[in-house]
Amino acid sequence: MIASAPFMTCQEEDFATTVIDSLRFAEDGGRLRGRLALARMPRLADLLVADEGALTCALEGCQIDCAGLARPGLHLTVSGRLYLQCQRCLDAVGIDCAIDSHLLLVPPGGAWPEDELTNDAFDAIPADPALSLLALVEEEVLLALPIVPRHAHCTPPVALAAPQEDIAPSPFLALAGWKKH
């Protein structure tokens, strides 16, 4: 049997309603896969031009090597397509969300890894006996979004472009002309 077989056959969970004891999940080597509807994440949905659809999510308990010590962590993968507003042409721009994060769990009173900020291999989060997967995924997706979403190639809408002679004068120009008289 290949190693991924249990993962392939495990039940689909609704990540919007699933809560885990994060440390226990990590220590037990827990595995969950499922979907999370975009509309269930209000902070993310506010940024989207369309909140239909869902993200595909998987979470596994794992051990993360931290300064030579194996510490409990979570391996989260999230994929799906998000539609944001292009900051140049103001039309919708599709962004492929592809998160693959290792999250070190820091128990209450536990030491935060000193190299966390400089170590790209993982991020550290507080261990939570009632970790909402919705909150976890939403936070990770928000962090992964481009700061200025835009198409690779597009042009600003006419109203924002430099004035051109072959287009009708804007109402503001007309108003400015009227004010002179």
Ligand SMILES: [Zn+2]
């Ligand atoms: Zn654009």
